[in-house]
Amino acid sequence: MVFVVDDDFYTREAIEDLLRSVGHEVRSYGSVDDFLRDHPVDLPACLVLDVRLPDISGLEFQRLQGSLGIRLPIVFMTGHGDIPMSVAAMKAGAIEFLTKPFRDQDLLDAVHAGIAIDRRRRADEAALAAVRERYASLTPREQETMALVVSGLMNKQIAAALGLSEMTVKVHRAQVMRKMNVTSLPELVRISDSLNIPTEKA
């Protein structure tokens, strides 16, 4: 899915058609406001944004979008781009900064890259959400055990720290590995890193 925001009707129409010709689904808007009113779409997407727009400019929107809970990759277009403007946009994470009239391939490449990035981000987010869910399914004791395991403690040390028998710790540990859907200790460590679990140093 590609969103196009440009205040010029004809430019909008042309870009929309170009993107459709290579198989993208496209929605286009005359202003950021119109876009925001329509936006939530649960698909990998990319935003093709004119720099100069009425009310909220493209660059302004780029700054604002985090606070609006939007994290779309942005491809900027401008009638007359100047270098500082494009540097600012790229630093803030834009995919590309195109000066009109641009080569169609440049736009398509940028849009492809943008959608790929969004897809990856969405996959990562989905994976993380799954991990969080699994972590939430652990009992408090199992969560404690997991924190100590990933800190590198032996079962015996964990048993001492938690005041449990070594046998019980082993059971908890097996449950953690099963519920978190991992087969090795390094895997568990990596997952717990992505969860940002506070680990206890021995």
Added chain:
Amino acid sequence: MLGALVVVPLVAAPFAQLQPPGTEIFVPAYAASAFLVETLTAALLFAIFSIDRSRSLLALAAGYLFSGLLVIPWALTFPGVFSALGSDANLQVTSVIAAMRRLGFPLFVLAYALIRDREPSYYRNRKSIGSFIAGQIIVVAAATTGLASIALLLAEYLPVFMLDERDVAPLWHYVPAAAVALYLAGLASIWLRRRSVLDLWLMVVLGTLLIEILLISYLGRATRLSVGWWMGRLLGLVSASVVLLVLLSETMVLQTRLARSIRSERLARESRLTAMEALSASIAHEINQPLGSMVTNASAGLRWLDNDVPRVDEARSALRRVVRDGHRARDVIDGIRNLFRKDSRERAPIDLNRIIGSVMRRSEEETRFGRISLEADLEGPLPVIVNAVQMEQVVSNLVANSVDAVSSVTDRPRVVRVASRRQDGDVVVMVEDTGPGIAPDIRHRIFDPFFSTKPEGMGMGLMFSRSIIENHGGRLWMSDNRPHGAIFHLTLPYHAPSDTTDTEPDR
């Protein structure tokens, strides 16, 4: 000043005929001041003439120079003043020179008042105004020297004005009478022409000269060195000095005004330059826009054809848009050329509603996609004599502005309404929108060049629209729409079809 003119003679009257002894020594001092004041005044007047090139001013300057220069021989021949230098001349010489001054100066003033200023180009054509003024000064100086020499050389043949060193002969009495008559004539003629501050002060000068001569010749019985005689002279000197001051300040004002106009001219040139830069950037952008969508549309067309199953229908519509974009780019260029074309004067009778109709048809596509309702309320026919291309630009500019204005509206219907009707002798068109309207603080600037509320606006549309309408003898202004938005009103003279023939040729 005027008060003093009245009070001084009254105060002086009782003592006017007294003759305090030994006042001869003040005569050179008086003569020096009079000479300085009058020649300086002449110099300033010449300086002003060099700028404003008025012939009457030239006459006045010559008069002051004449009067100032004659003070020298008058003082030199004054009995008993420079006798040590052995310059004692014939008794009559001083009074003859005084008579020349008295009668000569008002003649110059009369000339000043009566000369009608010629076209300024008359003097502007001259190579150097400086040498011209120098020539005038030489002529006046030669004339005064000549007159003084004649008086000195032909002393025996001079009329008898003086009985002795102090008292005048009966013949003298004709001189002040003639002078009074000339002063009155001068006063009257300046009163009639009264145009500048200078005229006002010249009247004061003539008034004081009048009082001076009354004091000297009547209250002082024309007796030299009497209190009345001195009073008159000092009064004359004071008023001449005041005029000098007035002239000085006027010259200063003139100079600052000149400096200011030079500076503003330079500023204007600079702002014209930046205006040209802004204009070329705007034009580049205006052309870039259709060019960009043309390239994109053409690319899209190719890609539709390159698909595994070529989509001819889509390619065709892309190509159609390429054609449309091409026309759009040409419209932009035409528009710019028309705006700057000098001879955009070919006008023809047309029904204004036809122009409005074609503009609205062209805007339909855009408004439909923007969910804008474009309404027409046209009463007609409305025959006008206009340049159709220009008028189309104006109407499409107003409609485009309104469409832009309502595009940002989200909480109410987006409506652009164009109404036209005949009102009295005018054709009236109103373009109304339900947009955000125009804030009062920028309202006075919307018709200025390079003023735009749009991020990529040229800021030229309304300015050109207004100048086009005004060139057609109409008016263009805006007012508020209720409860939201703006209304642009446009009037043009109504031309009944029968009177088209006699109005057409002169346009």
